[in-house]
Amino acid sequence: MNYEQQKTELAKNGFSIINNFYTAEEVDEILKCIETSEQTGDSFMKTRDLFAIRQLIKNIPDLKKLIFNSNLLTLLGSDYFLTKAIYFDKPSQSNWFVAYHQDLSISVNEKAALPHYTNWTYKKEQYGVQPPIQILEDTVTVRIHLDKTNSENGALKVIPKSHLNGVIRPETKEWNLENESICEVDQGGVMLMKPLTLHASSRTTNGKRRRVIHLEFNKHSLQKPLTWLEYYDFSSSYHSV
Known part of the structure; x- marks a missing residue:
């Protein structure tokens, strides 16, 4: 398939x-793999409004063969x-919403004083930083x-x-809500996004779940x-299977 x-x-x-990226059978296998995994430790977060798994591939390595298929490689x-993997489960009665923002933080192995690496955080035993x-x-988010x-x-x-405008401070309101697009996606479909694209999500109103795997990919090494x-490196692993 051509995705140009x-x-x-x-x-x-x-x-x-892109809809029909994963088959119904593949989705079922992914969900089964997540649901039967051991869900303990700091990477697992569960509240009334949200269930999330950080460092998803590290915590559930069996997902590799299910997620990284030929479509993703193409x-x-x-x-x-891959640079980041998170699983989100927005329960059917969730009142959780997220205001407009950009994804500006990456996860790194340690903290270091480097030019153009700013806004350091340390949450759930991992460092985050805003990179150059x-x-x-x-970055490509899938x-x-x-x-x-x-x-x-x-x-x-x-x-x-909005990704063409660099880093935007939310309080400046440097965007036009009249241009807002709602990204409806079928089960098994994927949404591609640039992290500098302003994005938000609303509360659930129809009593249905929204389970998503958020993957981030890049092609650059970071400053030592x-x-x-x-x-x-999913591509080399895919070829070796």
């Missing part, structure tokens, strides 16, 4: 949607590697939808082309001594 149109849309608008090519702008511009997602169960809302915390 979707990659062009991603570069132009900051997002794109879409991204061999230059890209080129790192963010060249959101795998394990449930059909629409405006009633928390589909992402985005501001098209930093390395990507969740680095995984």
Whole structure:
């Protein structure tokens, strides 16, 4: 399958949607793998409004053979590697919503005083940092939808082309909500997004779940001594299977 149109849309608008990326059987296998895994430790977070698993591939390595299929390799090519993986489960009665924001933080192995690496955080025993702008511009986010997602169960809302404006302070309101797009995705579909694209999600109103695997990919090494915390070269692993 050729994904050139979707990659062009991603570069132009900051997002794109590809349905039928995973089959219903593949989605079932992914969900079964997650549900039967041991869910203990700091990487697992469960509240009334959200269940999340950070460092997903490290915690559930059996997902590798289910997620990193030929479609994903064709879409991204061999230059890209995984840098972050999170599982989100927005329960059917969730009142959780997220205001417009950009994804500005990456996960790294340690903290170091380096130019252009700012806004350090330390949460759940892992370091986060805002990297140089080129790192963010060249990141590709792939959101795998394990449930059909629409405006009633928390589909992402985005501001098209907002990724072209660099880092935006939310309080400046440097965007036009009239251009807002709601990204409805079928079960087994994926949403591609640039992390600098302004995005938000609403509360669930239809009593249906929204389970998503959020993957981030990049092709750049970080300035030493930093390395990507969740680095995984899926393309070489795929070829070796």
